[in-house]
Structures are given as structure tokens and as C-alpha cells.
Amino acid sequence: MVWGSISITGKTRLVIIGGNLNAERYRDEILQPVAIPYLHSLRPNSIPQDDNTRPHRAGFIRDNLQNLGVERMEWPASSPDLKPIEQLWDQLGCAVRARVTNTTTLADLRQMLVKE
Incomplete structure (x- = not known):
């Protein structure tokens, strides 16, 4: 599984x-x-967006974020047009598939993704 986050000012690893x-x-x-x-490095009151998967929606995750003062917004589950990172994942996936070499380990995948 690959996770990343983007904002108007940058990205995570x-x-x-x-x-x-x-x-x-x-x-x-x-x-x-x-x-x-x-x-926390972004402007105050930034609202994160997730993709509604079970790990993101677990009760203790919700409680943890609430305790940290992180506001959440409900997003439709299947709406890539409302989730800018979905376009990035599509581009990254196409770039990885276009490479001649196949990845066989997580280390290979990590190296390939970082290059893209």
C-alpha cells in the first residue's frame, strides 16, 4: 500500500x-x-481529505484527530473529481506501468516511485 498527501503548497513523503x-x-x-x-505545517484550519477507507474511519482514529483539534469533513466515497490526489495516483500508476522493469520487492517499488 502506498500513501501520500498533497496540498497547494507541497507534499509529504x-x-x-x-x-x-x-x-x-x-x-x-x-x-x-x-x-x-x-x-500542522499548513495554514491554520486546514482540513484533511481521506478516501473513506476503514482505517481512516475507525472510531479511535476519529477520536484521536478530534483530540488534536483536526476538523474533518465528510466526502463522497467514490468521487475522484473532488479528490485532487486521485489524478496524481493515476499519473504515478501510468508512469510505473510504463517502465520496462517490474518491481518484485517493496524496496524496488519505493525506488521506482521516488524516481517518478
């Missing part, structure tokens, strides 16, 4: 996670070390 993403891993490997610090 890509987070590549092997295996399934559950709410605990989302909190420990994405939210706390990457997403929240990035959100």
Missing part, C-alpha cells in the same frame, strides 16, 4: 506499507509520524 493496512498501522505508520506533522 510517500509511505509504503507491506501487508494490510488497519487502523492501528494507519495511526502508527502514517497519521502520527507523517500526516499530522504535515497538516
